Amino acid sequence: MIWKVSMHLSSAVFLLFGSICCGAWSLLLMAQSVTFILEWDFCFLNSCSMVMSLIFDYVSLLFLSAVLLISSMVLFYSGDYMEGDKSFNRFMYLVLAFVGSMMLLILSPNLISILLGWDGLGLVSYVLVIYYHNEKSANSGMLTVLSNRVGDVAILLSIGLMLGLGGWNFIFHCVDMSDSSCLVMKGLITVAAMTKSAQIPFSAWLPAAMAAPTPVSALVHSSTLVTAGVYLLIRFSPALIESSVAIFLLFISCLTMFMAGLGANFEYDLKKIIALSTLSQLGVMMSILSLGFADLALFHLLTHALFKALLFMCAGVIIHNAKGYQDIRRMGGLAMSMPLTSACMVLSNLSLCGMPFMAGFYSKDTILEVAFMSSLNMVSFLLYVLATGLTVCYTARLVYYSMTGDFNMSSLSAVGDQSFVMTSPMMVLSLGAVMSGATLSWVLFPESYMICLSPFMKMLALLVSLVGGVIGYVLNFMNINYSLVSLSSLPYVGFMGSMWFLPHLSSFFLSSPALKIGDIAQKGFDKGWLEYLGGQGAYSAAGGLSSRLEVAQGKTLKILLKSLVVWAIVFLFIQI
Structure with missing residues (x-):
C-alpha cells in the first residue's frame, strides 16, 4: 500500500510541476512571439x-500543459480507484508510457518523429x-488497434510522398502545399487524423474503448488519444485552407457530431454516453478546422479537455x-x-x-457564431443546429436519470463522497471547467473576433440549446421514450441508437472478409509461393x-596438389 500511494502521489506531483512550467513557458513565448526548434541530424x-x-x-x-495537468489529476485519482487492483504498478507504468507518447507527438514537427508518438x-x-x-475487452481492443492502423498506414504513405518536398518537417512546407501537387498527401493526412479522432466511418472504436478502466477513459478521451488527430490537423491547417479536402472534412465532421448526438439519446x-459526447465535440473541432479557424479549434480542444x-x-x-454498475436506469437520486460528485x-x-x-x-459559442457567419451550405448548417440541440438533450436526459428522481440502487445505499483521493482532483478540474474558458480567451484572443x-x-445557439434541454428532460420525465420504443419503431431506434450500425459494419469488414483474405494470403503467399521463391x-x-561448390573445391584442391607434387618430382628428375 505504501508503494502504491507513493507512486501515484509522486507521479502526480511530478506531472503537475511539469504542467506549471510548460504553461508559464508558453505564456512567455506567446508574449515574445518566439518559437524554438531543436534538430538532431541522423x-x-x-x-x-x-x-x-x-x-x-x-x-x-499550452497543449502540453493541459495534458500534464489532466494526467497528474488522473494519476492521483487512480490511487483510490485502482487501489484493489493486483496489477497497479503495471497500470501506472502504462499510463506514464501513454503520457510520454503524447508528449512526443505534441513536440514533433517532423512527420517521421511524430510517427513514434503516433504508434x-x-x-x-x-x-x-x-x-x-x-472477451469484451479483447474485442474492443482489436477493433481499436485495427481502426487506428489505417491511420498509421496513411502516415507512412504520406512520409513517402513528402520525400519530394525535400524534407519531413511539415511546419516549413504546409504553406507551399497546393492541391495540384499535394492533394493525395493532404488526403492521407486527413484520413490519418479522422481515424485517430474517430470520425465517420472510423467512429465505432471510440465507444468500444470504454472497456478500459475509467481513469484511462478520463485521460484518453479528453486530452490525449482522440485529440491527436485534431492536433495534427491544427499543425497542418495552412495546407487545408481553400483545399478540396477541407470541404470533404467539413461534411464528414458535421455528420459525425450529428450521429454521435443522436446515438447518445438512445x-x-x-x-x-460520455464517449459519444466526446465524439460529438471532436466533430465540432474538425468542422471549424475545415473552415480555416485553427485557433478556435485549439481553444475548444483545451477547454473540452x-x-x-x-x-x-x-x-x-x-x-x-x-460496484461496477454503468446503466443509468439503475441510478437516480444521487x-x-x-x-459533491453531483x-x-x-x-x-x-x-x-x-x-x-x-x-x-x-469556445463552443464562438465556434458556432463563426461557423454561422462563414459560407456554410444548408446541410452543414442544419447538422450544426441539430447537433447543438441534441447535445443539451442527452445531457438533460443523463442528469434526469442519474442525479434526480428516485434512488434505484436498491441495497447499494452506502454511496457517498468519502474518498478524498478521488474528489480532490475533481475539485481542481472543476475550477478549470468554470474558469478556463475566460482565461484562455484572454490569452489566445487579445483581440476578439x-x-x-x-x-x-x-x-439561435441559445434557443436551440433551451429547446433541446426541455425536450430531453420532458421526454424522459413523462416516460414518453418508453412508449416510443415499440416493436413498430424498433428498427429505426436500433439504427439511431447503434451509431448507424457502424460497430456492426466495422466488425464485419474486420472479421469475415478481412480474416479470410488474410488466411488465404498467408497460406498461398506467406507459406506458399513466397516461401518457395x-x-x-x-x-x-x-x-x-x-x-x-564445397565438393568441387575439395576435389579441385586435391587434383592441384597432386599435379604440383608430380610436376615437382619430374622437374627434380630432369635437373638431376
Missing part, C-alpha cells in the same frame, strides 16, 4: 536530411483497453460506488447521497452544453550450390 537520403525535431512554441507548450499511442491504448483480460451506458476529464472522473466515482458533474455538463460564462460557452450576425442568428527457396538453393 543521415542524408537523396538530398533529404533525416532529423529528429522538437518544436517549442505556445501551441505545443506509441496506438500500442499503449490497445494494452490499456484489454487491461481487464475478458444509450443507457453511462460511460458510452478540462471539463470532459472532470465528467469522466465523476462517472468513475459513481461507477466505483455502484444528488442527495453524493452532493455538483461537479452538473458543472461539467453545463460547460459541455455551452451554458453562458462556463468554460465551454466561450469581429462577428456580425442578425439577432435571430445570434440567439523467397527465403526458404533461396536458402535451399544456396545450400545446394554451396555443398556442390
Whole structure:
C-alpha cells in the first residue's frame, strides 16, 4: 500500500510541476512571439536530411500543459480507484508510457518523429483497453488497434510522398502545399487524423474503448488519444485552407457530431454516453478546422479537455460506488447521497452544453457564431443546429436519470463522497471547467473576433440549446421514450441508437472478409509461393550450390596438389 500511494502521489506531483512550467513557458513565448526548434541530424537520403525535431512554441507548450495537468489529476485519482487492483504498478507504468507518447507527438514537427508518438499511442491504448483480460475487452481492443492502423498506414504513405518536398518537417512546407501537387498527401493526412479522432466511418472504436478502466477513459478521451488527430490537423491547417479536402472534412465532421448526438439519446451506458459526447465535440473541432479557424479549434480542444476529464472522473466515482454498475436506469437520486460528485458533474455538463460564462460557452459559442457567419451550405448548417440541440438533450436526459428522481440502487445505499483521493482532483478540474474558458480567451484572443450576425442568428445557439434541454428532460420525465420504443419503431431506434450500425459494419469488414483474405494470403503467399521463391527457396538453393561448390573445391584442391607434387618430382628428375 505504501508503494502504491507513493507512486501515484509522486507521479502526480511530478506531472503537475511539469504542467506549471510548460504553461508559464508558453505564456512567455506567446508574449515574445518566439518559437524554438531543436534538430538532431541522423543521415542524408537523396538530398533529404533525416532529423529528429522538437518544436517549442505556445501551441505545443499550452497543449502540453493541459495534458500534464489532466494526467497528474488522473494519476492521483487512480490511487483510490485502482487501489484493489493486483496489477497497479503495471497500470501506472502504462499510463506514464501513454503520457510520454503524447508528449512526443505534441513536440514533433517532423512527420517521421511524430510517427513514434503516433504508434506509441496506438500500442499503449490497445494494452490499456484489454487491461481487464475478458472477451469484451479483447474485442474492443482489436477493433481499436485495427481502426487506428489505417491511420498509421496513411502516415507512412504520406512520409513517402513528402520525400519530394525535400524534407519531413511539415511546419516549413504546409504553406507551399497546393492541391495540384499535394492533394493525395493532404488526403492521407486527413484520413490519418479522422481515424485517430474517430470520425465517420472510423467512429465505432471510440465507444468500444470504454472497456478500459475509467481513469484511462478520463485521460484518453479528453486530452490525449482522440485529440491527436485534431492536433495534427491544427499543425497542418495552412495546407487545408481553400483545399478540396477541407470541404470533404467539413461534411464528414458535421455528420459525425450529428450521429454521435443522436446515438447518445438512445444509450443507457453511462460511460458510452460520455464517449459519444466526446465524439460529438471532436466533430465540432474538425468542422471549424475545415473552415480555416485553427485557433478556435485549439481553444475548444483545451477547454473540452478540462471539463470532459472532470465528467469522466465523476462517472468513475459513481461507477466505483455502484460496484461496477454503468446503466443509468439503475441510478437516480444521487444528488442527495453524493452532493459533491453531483455538483461537479452538473458543472461539467453545463460547460459541455455551452451554458453562458462556463468554460465551454466561450469556445463552443464562438465556434458556432463563426461557423454561422462563414459560407456554410444548408446541410452543414442544419447538422450544426441539430447537433447543438441534441447535445443539451442527452445531457438533460443523463442528469434526469442519474442525479434526480428516485434512488434505484436498491441495497447499494452506502454511496457517498468519502474518498478524498478521488474528489480532490475533481475539485481542481472543476475550477478549470468554470474558469478556463475566460482565461484562455484572454490569452489566445487579445483581440476578439469581429462577428456580425442578425439577432435571430445570434440567439439561435441559445434557443436551440433551451429547446433541446426541455425536450430531453420532458421526454424522459413523462416516460414518453418508453412508449416510443415499440416493436413498430424498433428498427429505426436500433439504427439511431447503434451509431448507424457502424460497430456492426466495422466488425464485419474486420472479421469475415478481412480474416479470410488474410488466411488465404498467408497460406498461398506467406507459406506458399513466397516461401518457395523467397527465403526458404533461396536458402535451399544456396545450400545446394554451396555443398556442390564445397565438393568441387575439395576435389579441385586435391587434383592441384597432386599435379604440383608430380610436376615437382619430374622437374627434380630432369635437373638431376
